[in-house]
Amino acid sequence: MYVAVKGGEAAIRNAHRLLADRRRGDRSVPALTLEQIVEQLALACDRVMAEGSVHDRDLAALAIKQARGDLIEAIFLLRAYRTTLPRFGYSEPVDTAKMQVERRISATYKDLPGGQMLGPTFDYTHRLLDPSLARDETVDEPERRDGDDTPAMRVSDILAEEGLIEADGEVDSEEVGDLTRTPMEFPMARDTRLQALARGDEGFLLALGYSTQRGYARSHPFAGEIRIGEVDVEFHVPELGFAITLGRIRVTECQMVNQFQGSAKAPPQFTRGYGLVFGQSERKAMAMALCDRALRAAELGEDIVAPAQDEEFVISHSDNVQATGFVEHLKLPHYVDFQAELDLVRRMRGEHTRRRDTQDNMPEAAE
Amino acid sequence: MSDQPLLRVSGVSKFYGNRIGCKDVSFDLWPGEVLAIVGESGSGKTTLLNCISTRLMPTAGTVSYRMRDGQFRDLYRMGEAERRFLMRTDWGFVHQNPADGLRMSVSAGANVGERLMAVGERHYGNIRETATDWLGRVEIDADRIDDQPRAFSGGMRQRLQIARNLVTGPRLVFMDEPTGGLDVSVQARLLDLLRGLVNDLGLAVVVVTHDLAVARLLSHRMMVMKDGAVVETGLTDRVLDDPRAPYTQLLVSSILQV
């Protein structure tokens, strides 16, 4: 006798239990602590915070641990938590000119006020596996010097003094766009678009940014400036009448400077692509800046010829939580629809066979 | 011919910043009349065509059209819905490149039938019959009805585009270099076909071309443009045989001698 498949509930329960077991792994190996993840997998935490849109290292570490190191899953966990948090208001724009800079480089000027600072970078390391890390050997303390508190001037400001670069964009309204609270609409304002890019998948934006360099909407970019460091987050409290500092966060900012011939809409001058990301993530900030510039094609009167310039295409597909959900939903049962297709294919094959048979039986008089 | 024009163009100008697209163009188009707009590339003829066919918003001027109820309506004051409806029923637009006016991945039959379905035709058999009839009229074999335009030659594609536009019985058709990009022999056949259809259907046509032979064969009247402005208008035979403006004289002598 046929018995319909039952027991979905028990199956799910057991699957989750097995997942928890695999997550923990060999019990004789000490469990990872969140502190270890925060301290030693800091860049993983940074990526999860950036694309999860929550600045909280501990929560990011928890998400990474819970996701067994699957960063997109961790980002998803953080997003699903973030969405339930009450929204008190929006902070003042952070002032990156006042950043406590730990790394600051410019590819456009050899030297500049505030100097070039390499900071903690993988650049110029030789990518040779280092066995000493497996043995947990003592690591030297870093060299330190007293910093001067003079803020490092932004490269874009140097160009702006001569009028060589466009001004910072104007914002239409006092209120900043927020695609997590209002429905997305195309075409988008730049603030909302930048928000979408900041939350966007690093790999996707990297590939798109790369495509602009290879000639699909080439924008002749120069890395005007990349800076990493801490900025104050200020919140304006109406009852107090002034802004108070809520704390400091580490961010990576990239200002791309792009050659621009001028068009019907804008004079010849350098234009900007902008990237700003939580934590330390130069790759993401640079890719974001390239994409931001490519997406300004319509605004600057450029021809839209490449995927990176296509706002609907880029923004609709940049969110990895959405993308992974929809790709993976193909795992869900589709047998009702499949049944309908099965039935149709059978019918059409039947018709096809009958048609062929009739043709085959036609008298060969034509010959 | 009726005692009222079909289309009234008055003072139409289009500027791109400081650059002139076309400047202060006025004319009336009568039912069944074929008007050719000729000039070199960059003379503003395509800009003008796009302005009067509402594909481009002019900087100044008005274009009004006599609707089927006899009332003149200012095209730029119409709602978008009404304008789009007009464009797919009472008007046609034949692009130079057939791929711009056809759905390349949809069968020839559906390309012709689309306008019928858009205005509410819901009988498959009737749509197919009309499509077959129209393919015949533009000299495409009925057994190509289920083929996609990608499988067609350039001339066939252009004829298919024409059928697609004419199926709803429009009164006014815009054509942008309809024979551009075709071989000379194919051009001749297409022109012949177009002339026949325009006569049979009593279509009013505004055709943009740089080819004076096209103007000679198709049009009753012509308008010569240079640098965005109209330099001469008149009956086609008169303009070509007895050009008055120096520029027209130059154009006629340089091209027609070849």
Added chain:
Amino acid sequence: MTIGTDDGLATYNFAYLDEQTKRMIRRAILKGIAIPGYQVPFASREMPMPYGWGTGGVQVTASIIGPDDVLKVIDQGADDTTNAVSIRAFFAKVADVETTTETAKASIIQTRHRIPEEKLKDGQILVYQVPIPEPLRFLEPRETETRKMHALAEYGLMHVKLYEDIAKNGHIATTYAYPVKVEDRYVMDPSPTPKFDNPKMHMSDALQLFGAGREKRIYAVPPHTKVVSLDFEDYPFEIQTFEEPCAMCGAQGVYLDEVILDDRGGRMFVCSDTDYCEKRREDGHRGHLAGDAMEAAE
């Protein structure tokens, strides 16, 4: 925030969503009901299940559910497919509501890919999970353009697709997510239900709500609303028919799943609506492969 060692790290509101979000979603639903078949954009939230797994339906259900509601969740017509179980468990946990598998007892039915066989009643709400709400999407990929086509009711393209089907296959070859016109105005995607279910949407006594989380759209068909499947006069809309009745309960005129019995090509057809099938068997109906029949054969 910091992580404590004890519970109380994160607490959640009734039915997971905060009340402001629920109000926002309810406004979208009300707008959808007021304009049947029109896709209302809404600020879809991240949900604790993946996009594409019912986040739209879950947000709609979470926004309308109250403590007295009785919830049924089906996927492919069945109550115990894994995703249905998972969503039902979610609401049992975050809203503490009564759940049921009986169609008649439910006040809210969340569904993926089917409409129950049993006729829905006045007062019931059917919530559909929708992956791609835009019926014109695969004809025109651009949102800016499809919205214009809806606004101007330019639906010729939809019929071009049906025309092509007939020209190629001799009949319309769309079997699920079959487009419908709602109240003579908006063309709507009924979600990937088999076209077999389309007639059930027409003049339904129940309220039908559609949620697409990833695509951020909500739409609705109020009770007693015209829902007409697109077709040609000479090629009218037809639903699937099955040659044999359900092997378990003997039902005819219902949607059946094909079940492979062995590796020698043996197969049987059973009701896709598990609750309907069970009810019929309780009432004594028997198909040719049901327990009793088999015993008799042995």
